[in-house]
Amino acid sequence: MHKDIKQVLFNEEEIIQRAKELGEQITNDYAGQQLVVVSLLKGAVYFTAELTKNIDLPVRLDFMISSSYGNDTSSAGSINVIKDLDEKIAGKHVLIIDDIIDTGLTLEKISKLLEMRNPLSVKTAVLLDKGARRVNEMNADYVGFAIPDEFVVGYGLDFAGDYRNLPIIGILKPAVFAKK
Ligand code: PRP
Numbered sequence: 001m002h003k004d005i006k007q008v009l010f011n012e013e014e015i016i017q018r019a020k021e022l023g024e025q026i027t028n029d030y031a032g033q034q035l036v037v038v039s040l041l042k043g044a045v046y047f048t049a050e051l052t053k054n055i056d057l058p059v060r061l062d063f064m065i066s067s068s069y070g071n072d073t074s075s076a077g078s079i080n081v082i083k084d085l086d087e088k089i090a091g092k093h094v095l096i097i098d099d100i101i102d103t104g105l106t107l108e109k110i111s112k113l114l115e116m117r118n119p120l121s122v123k124t125a126v127l128l129d130k131g132a133r134r135v136n137e138m139n140a141d142y143v144g145f146a147i148p149d150e151f152v153v154g155y156g157l158d159f160a161g162d163y164r165n166l167p168i169i170g171i172l173k174p175a176v177f178a179k180k
């Protein structure tokens with residue numbers, strides 16, 4: 001185990017297996033359709049790669065980077081898009097992929113923003129759901145694992161930019177927080 005990790009919640013095998021299951025579910029749900037996957041950088045890169053490999057449909061992959069103006073509003077207008085999609089989504093089925101839903105503000109804002117562009121549908125998939133922290137009604141349509149309210153890193157999730165490349169989801173040692 002990595003020296004800064006207190007506990008491994010999900011190892012690589014478990015994550016790969018869960019991505020397989022979700023991929024099959026998505027393949028069935030969208031049978032006969034095409035899908036535009038919108039991956040939210042940076043955290044979503046690892047889960048996006050793992051999940052989309054298991055979606056047996058014509059998939060187009062696009063990326064977005066956003067930052068929030070704060071937590072006081074959930075309107076789509078308050079989101080700052082740093083990198084927008086390369087392709088148009090009007091008339092397409094859109095699946096937003098993120099590493100984690102926490103307060104729910106990111107997914108709510110991005111969903112609302114993309115819905116304004118007249119897609120056929122907008123759904124969401126996340127690897128992790130930290131339900132205890134939610135501040136709105138947002139829930140992801142496809143969830144890898146529900147997790148407790150702990151600071152987790154790895155598989156795309158960072159602490160101050162570090163640990164994204166760990167091939168597991170783990171809880172960070174409190175001593176690591178204290179140092180920063
Ligand atoms: C993290 C994570 C989600 C969001 C979830 O992104 O990747 O996008 O926060 O939190 P929320 O549900 O409370 O909105 P972050 O802004 O840290 O960027 P990153 O993906 O580059 O790590």
